[in-house]
């Protein structure tokens with residue numbers, strides 16, 4: 001069992017028969033499917049195909065079940081985000097921290113999503129992914145560029161490839177279970 005798999009099991013063990021439903025959204029190629037793959041199997045793989053519509057994954061570790069909607073990020077699928085985020089325990093918004101040309105679009109889509117009445121008050125975690133690559137934006141830059149200060153959310157700089165900070169992410173997700 002990989003380190004993150006055992007960590008998830010340990011975190012899960014702190015709770016008894018709990019579950020959290022999570023929606024993972026963000027622009028295409030930001031790393032949403034990679035995130036779900038890594039937290040499910042502990043394995044990083046370069047080989048991921050762009051998601052069509054969505055993938056649903058159920059991860060059971062110890063007594064916590066995470067039900068995860070991994071939603072496609074290409075423009076034609078973005079109008080579906082709200083439907084998958086409606087009623088979840090938390091939304092994870094993934095950003096490619098290297099692709100700074102797309103920050104404006106990411107900010108627009110994120111704020112558009114959060115302005116939907118159905119998402120009122122939903123906990124949000126923003127992942128600045130690919131911090132294994134040089135030139136990635138810092139958490140401070142992400143907060144500034146995505147205007148996260150206005151919505152008092154949580155942002156984490158991480159990498160699916162190196163699995164940096166995924167322990168923090170898993171703890172946060174487990175904390176949303178009930």
Ligand SMILES: Nc1nc2c(ncn2[C@@H]2O[C@H](COP(=O)(O)OP(=O)(O)OP(=O)(O)O)[C@@H](O)[C@H]2O)c(=O)[nH]1
Pocket residue numbers: 026027028029030031032033034035045046047048049050051052071072073074094129130131132133158159160161162
């Ligand atoms: N270097 C690096 N590459 C990453 C990381 N996470 C994802 N990638 C790469 O980024 C590309 C897109 O990853 P996906 O996980 O398919 O992205 P996605 O957000 O699911 O994309 P859509 O399904 O189209 O919305 C792939 O080539 C991944 O290998 C990371 O942390 N570091």
Ligand SMILES: [Mg+2]
Pocket residue numbers: 032033034049050051070071072073
């Ligand atoms: Mg995907």
